[in-house]
Amino acid sequence: MDEIKDFKDLLKKENLKCTKHRESILDVIDKAGQPVTVEAVYLKLKEQGVAISLSTVYRVLEALLGRGLVVKTSVNDDSKALFEINSMEHKHHFLCVKCRKMLPVDGCPLEDYEKALEEKLGFSIKGHKLEMFGYCRSCRYKDE
């Protein structure tokens, strides 16, 4: 329902100048609905007729990351960084190794486990990164 996101205010709140590029980038990432590469953002913008330089995309994402507006991820078999809107809810992703879609998975099974580990091993666990992979529902029964 809230299709028109208030990126202007979001940027203003973070003391970032509100430029066309920054708005478009936020829009592209938001609409993607899954973690996207810098290049993907760049190409999408080009496709939309936006004249922008790749380094600007890098710099804007860096700035957004610094203010916590986006989150940076990566998958182990790929060297490229991934970005997504910071939804503020703790969640993980499932990567389909066939269609390469990344599907969000709500919740997290690690809270209790980490608490137990902290007690057992004396760690102070500050965070974790969990990424699952396999076949999604629609790719599962397709042949190779």
Place this chain on the structure above:
Amino acid sequence: MDEIKDFKDLLKKENLKCTKHRESILDVIDKAGQPVTVEAVYLKLKEQGVAISLSTVYRVLEALLGRGLVVKTSVNDDSKALFEINSMEHKHHFLCVKCRKMLPVDGCPLEDYEKALEEKLGFSIKGHKLEMFGYCRSCRYKDE
């Protein structure tokens, strides 16, 4: 107790020619006891007086990886790849963000969770990557 590993046989079994370099590299990784960077392996060898080229380390690790003798990892905030001996047991690591040691953690809390997810979302989960970070026991109470 089994300090002398039989890397020769290991290599032979995988149809890899048994060279000094390959033995030394396996030895260095094995002795490290935690995931190590390519550069670290290279420097350790130099330190031991082994004349080797960095690209050879890369190529050997690639070969070992292909035969499953080693496992490749990475941590999200670092761009370098990490390698460790493939112990064949499913385990994860805890990275201390202060001393940068990676401590192995036996077991895995995800089996049941993944089973539940598969049923709920129709995925076929083939694997996962979990990495935890925070402060280890000895760094925990040290001041910054």
Place this chain on the structure above:
DNA sequence: ATTCATGCAAACGGTTTGCACGCAT
């Protein structure tokens, strides 16, 4: 008017590769 954002091209750092030579089998 000032500050910060941007484009361009060059630099960077980890990794890969082509080629000629050398060693294990």
Place this chain on the structure above:
DNA sequence: ATGCGTGCAAACCGTTTGCATGAAT
């Protein structure tokens, strides 16, 4: 003797940066 392993240097690719210009406040 053959094929695979290695060293060297150059290429590669994602990312970062210096500098001069342009736009938002």
